[in-house]
Amino acid sequence: xxxYFSGERRLPSLSDITGSQRLAMLLTLMVVAYIxxxxxxxxxxxxxxxxxxxxxxxxxxxxxxxFTMVYGTVWFFDLAFGAAAAMGAYGVFYLRSSEALQxxxxxxxxxxxxxxxxxxxxxxxxxVLYTWxxxxxxxxxxxxxxxxxxxxxxxxAGIYMFVLLSFPDDLNEILSPLIGGMVAGAAxxxxxxxxxxxxxxxxxxxxxVVVIGxxxxxxxxxxxxxxxxxxxxxxxxxxxxxxxxxxxxxLALYRGxxxxxxxxxxxxxxxxxASLGVLLAITAFFTIIFQSAPRxxxxxxGSNSWEIGGARIKPFNVFSIGVAFTAFAALVLLLKRTSxxxxxxxxxxxxxxxxxxxxxxxxxxxxxxxxxxxLAGLAGLLxxxxxxxxxxxxxxxLLKGWIASVVGGIGNIYGxxxxxxxxxxxxxxxxxxxxxxxxxxxxxxxxxxxxAFWPKGLLPRR
Amino acid sequence: xxRNLQVYSTLTQPFRDPWGFLKxxxxxxxxxxxxxxxxxAVLFLLSKGTGFAITVGTVFAIWAILAVSLxxxxxxxxxxxxxxxxxxxxxxxxxxxxxxxxxxxxxxxxTIPTFALPFFAALPVSxxxxxxxxxxxxxxxxxxxxxxxxxxxxxxxIISFNVFLNWRELTRGAFxxxxxxxxxxxxxxxxxxxxxxxxxxxFLGIVMLITWFIVSSSFGRVLTAIREDEQAIxxxxxxxxxxxxxxxxxxxxLAGLAGGLxxxxTSFIDPNSFILLESILMVAIVILxxxxxxxxxxxxxxxxxxxxxxxxxxxxxxxxxxxxxxxxVLGILLVxxxxxxxxxxxxxxxx
Numbered sequence: 001x002x003x004y005f006s007g008e009r010r011l012p013s014l015s016d017i018t019g020s021q022r023l024a025m026l027l028t029l030m031v032v033a034y035i036x037x038x039x040x041x042x043x044x045x046x047x048x049x050x051x052x053x054x055x056x057x058x059x060x061x062x063x064x065x066x067f068t069m070v071y072g073t074v075w076f077f078d079l080a081f082g083a084a085a086a087m088g089a090y091g092v093f094y095l096r097s098s099e100a101l102q103x104x105x106x107x108x109x110x111x112x113x114x115x116x117x118x119x120x121x122x123x124x125x126x127x128v129l130y131t132w133x134x135x136x137x138x139x140x141x142x143x144x145x146x147x148x149x150x151x152x153x154x155x156x157a158g159i160y161m162f163v164l165l166s167f168p169d170d171l172n173e174i175l176s177p178l179i180g181g182m183v184a185g186a187a188x189x190x191x192x193x194x195x196x197x198x199x200x201x202x203x204x205x206x207x208x209v210v211v212i213g214x215x216x217x218x219x220x221x222x223x224x225x226x227x228x229x230x231x232x233x234x235x236x237x238x239x240x241x242x243x244x245x246x247x248x249x250x251l252a253l254y255r256g257x258x259x260x261x262x263x264x265x266x267x268x269x270x271x272x273x274a275s276l277g278v279l280l281a282i283t284a285f286f287t288i289i290f291q292s293a294p295r296x297x298x299x300x301x302g303s304n305s306w307e308i309g310g311a312r313i314k315p316f317n318v319f320s321i322g323v324a325f326t327a328f329a330a331l332v333l334l335l336k337r338t339s340x341x342x343x344x345x346x347x348x349x350x351x352x353x354x355x356x357x358x359x360x361x362x363x364x365x366x367x368x369x370x371x372x373x374x375l376a377g378l379a380g381l382l383x384x385x386x387x388x389x390x391x392x393x394x395x396x397x398l399l400k401g402w403i404a405s406v407v408g409g410i411g412n413i414y415g416x417x418x419x420x421x422x423x424x425x426x427x428x429x430x431x432x433x434x435x436x437x438x439x440x441x442x443x444x445x446x447x448x449x450x451x452a453f454w455p456k457g458l459l460p461r462r
Numbered sequence: 463x464x465r466n467l468q469v470y471s472t473l474t475q476p477f478r479d480p481w482g483f484l485k486x487x488x489x490x491x492x493x494x495x496x497x498x499x500x501x502x503a504v505l506f507l508l509s510k511g512t513g514f515a516i517t518v519g520t521v522f523a524i525w526a527i528l529a530v531s532l533x534x535x536x537x538x539x540x541x542x543x544x545x546x547x548x549x550x551x552x553x554x555x556x557x558x559x560x561x562x563x564x565x566x567x568x569x570x571x572x573t574i575p576t577f578a579l580p581f582f583a584a585l586p587v588s589x590x591x592x593x594x595x596x597x598x599x600x601x602x603x604x605x606x607x608x609x610x611x612x613x614x615x616x617x618x619x620i621i622s623f624n625v626f627l628n629w630r631e632l633t634r635g636a637f638x639x640x641x642x643x644x645x646x647x648x649x650x651x652x653x654x655x656x657x658x659x660x661x662x663x664x665f666l667g668i669v670m671l672i673t674w675f676i677v678s679s680s681f682g683r684v685l686t687a688i689r690e691d692e693q694a695i696x697x698x699x700x701x702x703x704x705x706x707x708x709x710x711x712x713x714x715x716l717a718g719l720a721g722g723l724x725x726x727x728t729s730f731i732d733p734n735s736f737i738l739l740e741s742i743l744m745v746a747i748v749i750l751x752x753x754x755x756x757x758x759x760x761x762x763x764x765x766x767x768x769x770x771x772x773x774x775x776x777x778x779x780x781x782x783x784x785x786x787x788x789x790x791v792l793g794i795l796l797v798x799x800x801x802x803x804x805x806x807x808x809x810x811x812x813x
Contacts, residue, residue: 268608270800277792
C-alpha cells in the first residue's frame with residue numbers, strides 16, 4: 001500500500017486498460033444488459049434457454065476438450081474427430097437399432113463394417129501389446145513364444161469384436177465375461193496391494209494367493225452375472241463400446257497414417273487436408289451403410305422432463321452435463337497429476353527434446369489421439385440421444401467443437417470447457433429473437449468476433 | 463516479346479519435334495497422368511455417345527471454371543479457402559433473381575423480386591455481386607492464416623448457406639427458384655445442350671486466359687512470393703494484404719461467373735446445391751489436379767466428373783450410392799496425395 005502513496009506505483013487508471021480489454025468490458029456489459037432485459041421480459045424463458053444452452057454446451061465442451069488436447073500436443077486439428085463423433089452415435093444405433101427402430105437390427109447389420117471394425121480393434125490391441133508388454137517381457141521369455149502368444153491374443157480380440165458386432169442383441173451376455181474378467185483383475189490388483197504390505201514378511205504365500213484369488217474371482221463372477229442378467233444394461237454398455245471403438249479408430253488413424261505424414265509435412269495444412277479426406281470418406285461410408293435420413297436413438301432415461309423454476313430440462317441433458325464435467329475432471333487429473341500428463345506437456349513443448357529424454361512420443365501421442373477420439377465419440381452419441389443422428393452430423397459437430405476450443409483458448413483444457421458452454425449459451429440466446437436456423441451462423445459470428453479481438457481466446461495457454 | 467516467343471516455342475515443341483518431346487517428358491510422371499486421364503475420358507465418352515458426352519462436358523466446364531478460380535487462391539497464393547461455394551452461390555442466385563421470368567413468378571405463393579434481364583446482362587452483375595461479397599469476407603479473412611483461415615472460411619461457407627436458406631424474400635428458401643434464362647444474344651439462344659456446352663467452353667477459355675494473365679504477370683509473381691514467405695515480400699515494400707484481397711476478389715468474381723453459368727444450365731437452383739460439402743469437394747479437385755497450375759485444375763475437374771459418371775457404369779455399385787462412392791474415392795485420394803504427392807497430380811507447389 002505504501003508503494004502507491006510514495007509514487008513508486010500509481011493506481012491503475014482508465015488509460016492503462018488496452019483497447020481489447022475495454023471492448024471486452026463493453027461486450028460483457030452489453031451481454032449482462034441483454035440478459036437482464038430478457039429476464040425482465042420472461043424469467044422462465046431465460047432459464048429455459050440457459051438449460052438448452054448448457055445441455056448443448058456439454059457436447060461442445062467434450063469435443064473441444066479432445067481438440068484442444070490434440071492440438072496442444074501435435075499442433076494440428078484432426079478433422080477426423082467429426083467422423084469419430086458420427087461413429088460414436090452410429091455405434092449406439094448399430095448396436096441398439098432393434099430398440100431404436102422397433103424392428104430387427106438386421107436391417108442395418110453389415111458384415112463388411114463388422115470386419116473393418118474388428119480389423120481396427122485387432123490392430124489397436126496388437127499395437128498395445130507390442131508397445132507395452134513386449135519390451136519388458138522380452139528379456140524373460142523368448143521373443144518367438146511371446147510373439148505367438150501376442151498374435152493369438154490379438155486375433156482373439158478381433159474375433160471377439162466381430163462376434164460382438166454381429167450379435168448386438170446379446171450385447172450384455174457377450175460382454176459379461178470381459179467385464180467380469182476386468183473386474184476380477186482390478187480386484188486382484190487392489191487386494192494384493194492392500195495385503196502385501198501387512199503380510200510381506202510371511203514366507204508362505206499360498207494362503208494369501210488363495211484368499212486374494214478367490215475374492216477377486218467371486219467379485220468378477222458376480223459383476224459378470226449382474227451384467228449378463230440385466231438386459232437393460234445393453235444400452236449403457238453400447239455407449240462404452242461405441243465410444244471406445246471411435247477412440248480406436250482415432251488411434252489407428254494416428255499410428256497408421258498421421259505419424260508417417262508428420263515426419264515430412266512442412267505445413268499444418270497437409271495434416272488438415274488429409275484428415276479432411278478421412279472425414280469425407282468415413283462420412284460417405286456411413287451414408288452408404290445407414291442412409292442419409294435422420295434416425296432416432298433409443299430413449300435413455302425416459303422422455304418426461306424435470307421442471308425447475310418453470311423451465312424444463314430432460315434428465316438425459318443433466319446426465320450429459322455430468323459426463324462433460326466428469327471427463328473434464330478426469331482429463332485434468334490425467335494431465336496434471338500423472339507421468340503421462342507430464343509426458344504430454346513435454347511433447348507439446350518440444351517433441352524432439354522429449355524424444356531425446358526417452359519419452360516414447362509415438363505411444364504418448366497415439367494415446368492422446370485415442371482420448372480425443374473417445375471424447376468425440378462420446379459427444380456424438382450424447383448429441384445423438386438428444387436430437388437425432390445422421391451421417392452429416394459429424395461435420396457440424398466438429399466445427400462447433402473447433403470453434404469452442406478456439407474461443408476458449410486453444411491448447412488449454414480449462415478453456416475448452418468454458419468455451420464449449422459459452423458457445424452453447426450464445427447459440428441459444430442468439431436464436432431467441434431470430435429463427436432457429438441461424439444457430440450455425442451465430443456460432444461462427446462468435447468465432448469471428450473472438451478471433452478479431454482476442455485471437456488467443458478466453459483463457460490463453462500460458 | 464521475348465517471353466511470348468518462349469511461350470510459343472514451348473507450345474509448339476510437341477508438333478515440331480514430337481519424338482524429342484516424348485523422350486524429354488517420358489521420365490516425368492505428369493505426362494503419364496495426363497495421358498491416362500485424358501485418354502480414359504475420351505475413350506469413355508466415345509463409348510457412351512454424344513448426348514452423354516455433352517452433359518458431362520458441361521458439368522466439367524463449370525467445375526473446371528470453379529477449380530481454376532479456386533486455384534488462384536489456394537494454389538498460387540497459398541490461402542486454403544473452403545468458402546468458395548459462397549461466391550458460387552451468390553453468382554447463381556444473382557443470375558436466378560435477375561433473369562427469372564416475372565410471368566412464371568406470379569404463379570408462386572411467395573414472391574421474390576424479378577427483373578427479367580437477359581443472360582449476358584445478368585452475368586456481369588452476378589460477378590460483381592460475388593466480388594462485393596468477397597470484399598466483405600476478405601476484409602475479415604485477411605487477418606488469419608493457416609488453420610484458423612481454414613476454420614473461418616468454413617464459417618463463411620456455412621453462413622452463406624444459412625443466408626441462401628433463410629433469406630426467403632430473396633431466395634425463396636428451400637423451394638428454390640425456377641425458370642432461369644438461358645444464354646441468348648441477338649436472335650440466337652443457347653437452348654439446346656450443345657449450344658450451352660459451347661458457351662460454357664468459351665467461358666472456360668476466357669477464365670483460363672484471365673487466370674493465365676494474372677499468374678504470369680508481375681502481380682502473379684508477388685502472389686507466389688506471398689505464398690512462399692509473406693514476411694519477406696513485405697520487407698520489399700509490397701503490401702501483402704492488398705494483393706491477397708485483390709486476388710481473393712478476382713477469384714470470387716470468376717466463381718460467381720461459374721455460379722451464373724450453373725444456374726442458367728440447370729434453370730433451377732435451391733440451397734442444397736451450395737452446401738459446405740460441395741466446397742470441400744472443390745478444394746479436393748484443386749488439390750487433386752495440382753496446386754498452382756491452371757492445367758492441373760482442368761485435370762482435377764476431369765477426374766472428378768469422370769469419377770461420378772464412370773461409376774454409373776460399374777456393375778456392382780447401386781445408382782443411389784454413386785455420389786457417396788465418389789466421395790469415398792476422393793477422400794482416399796486426398797489422403798494418398800498428402801502422403802505421396804503433396805503437390806497434386808501435376809502441381810507446381812507442395813502444400
